[in-house]
Amino acid sequence: MRWPRRLWCRMFQKSMRLLLPLLPYRNPQILHHIQDIHQVKKNHPLIVTGSHTVQSEGMQELIQQYESVSIFDGVKANPTTDQIGQAYQMYQQEHCDHIIGFGGGSSLDCAKAVAAQIARPQKTIAQMAGVLKVRKKTPLLILIPTTAGTGSETTLAAVVTDSQTHHKYAINDFVLIPDVAILDPVLTLSLPPHLTASTGMDALTHAMEAYMGRSMTKQTRQEALTAIRLIYENILVAYRDGTNRRARKNMLQASYLAGDAFSKSYVGYVHAIAHSLGGQYNLPHGQTNATLLPIVLQAYGHTIDKKLHDIATEIGLADASMPDEKAAQKMIESIRQLDQAMDIPLTIPQIQKQDIPQMARYADQEANPLYPVPVLWDQNELEQIYEQAMDKKRNLDTIKEE
Structure with a gap:
């Protein structure tokens, strides 16, 4: 890398490091069992998950905590903008009031991207790529990982793939840090x-x-x-x-x-x-x-x-x-x-x-x-x-x- 660009990169990174103590990082509330969701839940969630987890025991236990739920189970590996759009439409049409991401990193990232779309309905997902492009409060966001790897349940990022170009990019915003994370190792036993x-x-x-x-x-x-x-x-x-x-x-x-x-x-x-x-x-x-x-x-x-x-x-x-x-x-x-x-x-x-x-x-x-x-x-x-x-x-x- 040539030195003018190298200098710019290092100056940018140093500025971000100096700003770090001032940035609104936070940690989600941690729960350890699905049954504990009663402490934070609202009435009607959109559960974002994949077809391979929708029939799992953990999912059935989650559903039992509610009188009514909507389930989007179309998440595939590397969630796409099309999947996010479909889940967003379901959230609006079925009058959901919060979002639960259940599954691996793809499901959790898809749930976060749906939350971003709800916060910024006038923007496309691509327009929110990068840093601090959402900046509006999202619905209550609860993430339940069934894998031990992505860390999406605590991060400010959602990684998505453009359905047309196949370009993979991240949406990074503090509002995407989930409100609640349920870390239940029992859910990972079948992995x-x-x-x-x-x-x-x-x-x-x-x-x-x-x-x-x-x-x-x-x-x-x-x-x-x-x-x-x-x-x-x-x-x-x-x-x-x-x-x-x-x-x-x-x-x-x-x-x-x-x-x-x-x-x-x-x-x-x-x-x-x-x-x-x-x-x-x-x-x-x-x-x-x-x-x-x-x-x-x-x-x-x-x-x-x-x-x-x-x-x-x-x-x-x-x-x-x-x-x-x-x-x-x-x-x-x-x-x-x-x-x-x-x-x-x-x-x-x-x-x-x-x-x-x-x-x-x-x-x-x-x-x-x-x-x-x-x-x-x-x-x-x-x-x-x-x-x-x-x-x-x-x-x-x-x-x-x-």
């Missing part, structure tokens, strides 16, 4: 291993990118480290024994902490690239993050050795006497080992070379100047990451060298 893996690695990516960035605070630093430690201690247990309630509870806590950390300290190029790939090829977000994370960390080079050493020490992979560079490589390799242990691919073969310039342009637009990444890349430099991610031989050679 199949591959989703346990991908959502857990999504949470790890949130925590890692929050810690790698240049906008950490004392609070977000500790939240990120705690989340990483909890994930390393519990993700393989949850993956291999889905009924282990302690592991499920710890993964849900890690997801929440990681979500809070990146809400304030932001993510980085892993997410920017993953969003473009998800929009283009409809790839699962968590799995894409998991594949990209070690590739991007390796590409950052020695600028992040000290921070990776801190993380490696936190999880017992290194100690203070180990050189930073060695600890950093052990940390990156441990992420690859986690991926392999859970059958997450180390490359993304769906990438088509002719699509890379457009996706890199989207990633550049998303990340710069907002994300306080440790190393600034422009579109041309980002294109190299896509090429690495699609190059199986190159990645295997890197692993062999380490």
